[in-house]
Every structure is written in C-alpha cells, then in structure tokens.
Amino acid sequence: MSLADWLDSEGGIRHVEQALGAGYTRYAIRTAVAQGAVRRLRRTWIATPAAPALLRTAASLGGRVACITAARLHGLWAIDDDRPHFAVAHGASRFDAGGARVHWNAGPIGPTRFELVESVVDALVHIAGCRPLDHALATWESALRSGRVDTEYLARLPLRHTAAHRVRDGASQLSDSGLESIAFARLRRIGLAIRQQVRLAGHSVDGLVGSRLVIQIDGYEFHRDAASRRRDIAHDRRLALMGFTVLRFDYEQVLFGWPAVEHEVRAAVAVGLHEIRDIRSSGERTPFRPAPRETA
Incomplete structure (x- = not known):
C-alpha cells in the first residue's frame, strides 16, 4: 500500500513517527x-x-483542536461561536492562527504528541474558562448524559481555575438537552428555585417552579415528530386540569429571545401561578349555567 493510501485509511493525517512505525521509511516519505x-x-x-481541514490546521499550528470545537468533534452538545478553537503549548511561536481562538495551555490530562484533538476532559476545562457559564454548563451536562465523563471523576479532577470549579459545582445529569441546561441555569441565576424531572400526571416535566408552575423546553428537533408533539400537548392539558400552569418554550425562544422568556416566567411567579391555589378560599364557586337561548 502506498503511503498516501495508508494515510487516507488512517484519516488522512498522521505523525511521521506513526508512519515509520507502520513500516514506511523516511525515504518513502x-x-x-x-x-x-x-x-x-x-x-x-x-x-x-x-485530511480534515481542522486537523491540518492543528498540525500546522503545532497544537490540537480544542475547547468547543473539540467538544463538537467528540459529539457533545455545544453552542459554536463561529470560529475554530485550538490549543498550543505555552510559549509556542511561529504560527498564524488567522481568525481562530488559541488557548495557550493544556488541560489537566494534557496531550500526547500524536493527538490532534484534545480529550473530552481537557475540552470541558477549556470551555469552562472560555464560554459563558450557561453555555459551559450545557456542554458539561452533555458529557455527563452521554457517559463520556462521570461526576465522581470530575469531583476528583484537580482544577486550577475558579470558572471550572463553578461549572463543575453546577453541572448535573437532570437536563435532557443542552437547551434545558441553558434555560434552567439562566433562571436559577435570577434566583428561581427549579426542580427538574419531577413526575406529574404520569410523565416527567422538564422543570417545576414552586408547586404549580411547569416549564417545558422543546429542543431543535421537537417539531419533526408530530406524534411526540401531540403527546406533549395532551400532557399539558392534563396538567391544566390538575391546576398546573404550563409554560412551553422552544429552541429559538431560549437562544434568541431569552429576555421575553425570562419576563414571562417572572410574570407568572409574580401573580402566584407557581403556588397551590385553593379556589374555595375566595368564597363559594358560582355554578355553571348555560346562556339563555335566544328567541326569534
């Protein structure tokens, strides 16, 4: 097999030492x-x-794909900032990063010389210091949900920066999606106590404020499944009959219309929709009477 064919079978790019280890000579190279x-x-x-362009660039920089770019390559949920992220050794020089974001330090695990994409753990630590708290939480919780890391390991991991400690302390496995992670992190930041995955009327709800305000978050793929949509709306109706208020928000609202989402939740709390309401306390209920029939 030619060297080029071997490289293509290995993803298009390899360290020279790896080629030598596979039996190719320096003359062949x-x-x-x-x-x-x-x-x-x-x-x-x-x-x-x-060879993928990201890996070629990482090799040209003498570094590796890092932070949110690495997280996405690892299959984690992350909000991109529309530029690639790379990590290089502290003091690295003689490279042009263009519009890329460069991280000048290794994560707690650190790379080997044959790695062009940093590990999941190193990516998470870079994300904690690089991205907003709610975005970082979403990616950390994605890693927990997918089993790429676990809470016990993260608890033992030596972290040097306050930002990483803050994200680790706030991360959990309760959110079903990165969108939920972002929404509930933002609501907790303004002082709302939210319980997640509370079972009501036979199904778990995304979030519950107080005892009666349900918050449901619909992900990006939500509207592609009509049957799931109908089931969720039916569950909303059952909750309404039980005295719950359901506020449902979608991907676009959470990521691009957050001020309105926050206002609606705060407004619902302000009028007590999160509390148990006893309709008997305000007096005797007026019985339903049909409207009189009109006569010709």
Whole structure:
C-alpha cells in the first residue's frame, strides 16, 4: 500500500513517527512529498488532501483542536461561536492562527504528541474558562448524559481555575438537552428555585417552579415528530386540569429571545401561578349555567 493510501485509511493525517512505525521509511516519505501525493506539515506531520481541514490546521499550528470545537468533534452538545478553537503549548511561536481562538495551555490530562484533538476532559476545562457559564454548563451536562465523563471523576479532577470549579459545582445529569441546561441555569441565576424531572400526571416535566408552575423546553428537533408533539400537548392539558400552569418554550425562544422568556416566567411567579391555589378560599364557586337561548 502506498503511503498516501495508508494515510487516507488512517484519516488522512498522521505523525511521521506513526508512519515509520507502520513500516514506511523516511525515504518513502520524502519521495511521496516530492511527488505531491503527501504534504508535510510543520516537519512532524504528513497529510493527504483528504485530511480534515481542522486537523491540518492543528498540525500546522503545532497544537490540537480544542475547547468547543473539540467538544463538537467528540459529539457533545455545544453552542459554536463561529470560529475554530485550538490549543498550543505555552510559549509556542511561529504560527498564524488567522481568525481562530488559541488557548495557550493544556488541560489537566494534557496531550500526547500524536493527538490532534484534545480529550473530552481537557475540552470541558477549556470551555469552562472560555464560554459563558450557561453555555459551559450545557456542554458539561452533555458529557455527563452521554457517559463520556462521570461526576465522581470530575469531583476528583484537580482544577486550577475558579470558572471550572463553578461549572463543575453546577453541572448535573437532570437536563435532557443542552437547551434545558441553558434555560434552567439562566433562571436559577435570577434566583428561581427549579426542580427538574419531577413526575406529574404520569410523565416527567422538564422543570417545576414552586408547586404549580411547569416549564417545558422543546429542543431543535421537537417539531419533526408530530406524534411526540401531540403527546406533549395532551400532557399539558392534563396538567391544566390538575391546576398546573404550563409554560412551553422552544429552541429559538431560549437562544434568541431569552429576555421575553425570562419576563414571562417572572410574570407568572409574580401573580402566584407557581403556588397551590385553593379556589374555595375566595368564597363559594358560582355554578355553571348555560346562556339563555335566544328567541326569534
């Protein structure tokens, strides 16, 4: 197998030492580079045109894909800031990062020389110091939900920065999605006590404020499943008949219309919709009487 074919079978890019370990000689590497089948990056990496652009850039920088960019490559829920993130060694020089965000330190695990994407744990630590608290919580909780990390390990992990401690202390496995993580982190930040995954009328609700205000968060994929939509609306009706108020918000509202969401929740609390209301305390209920029939 040619060196180029081997590289393509390995994802398009490898460290020179990995190629040597696979049985290719330095002469074979020089020949492939001279023929244009393989490109050398920063002397120690070789790649074919099939190599992902992010990995080629990481190799050219002498670093690795990091922070939210790495989190997304690992399959975690993260809100992108529309620029790639890379990590390089402290004091690294002689590179042009363009519009990328560069992190000048390693995470607690640290990379090996053959890694072009930092580990999940290192990405989480970078995210804690780089992104807003609610965004960082969403990605940390995504890692917990997916089993990529667990709370016991995170509790033992030495963290050097206050931001990482704050995110670790606030992360849980109760949110079903990153969108829930963001919404409830923001509501807790303004002082609302929210219980998550409380079972009501046979199903768990996303959040419960007090004893009667239910907050449901519909993710980005929500409207693609009509049957699920009907089930959720039916559950809302059952809750209404039981005396609950349900406020339901979607992806666009949480991420791009948050002030209105926060106002509606605060307004509901202000009029006591989060509390048990005893309709008998205000006097005897007026019985229902049908309207009189009109006569011709």
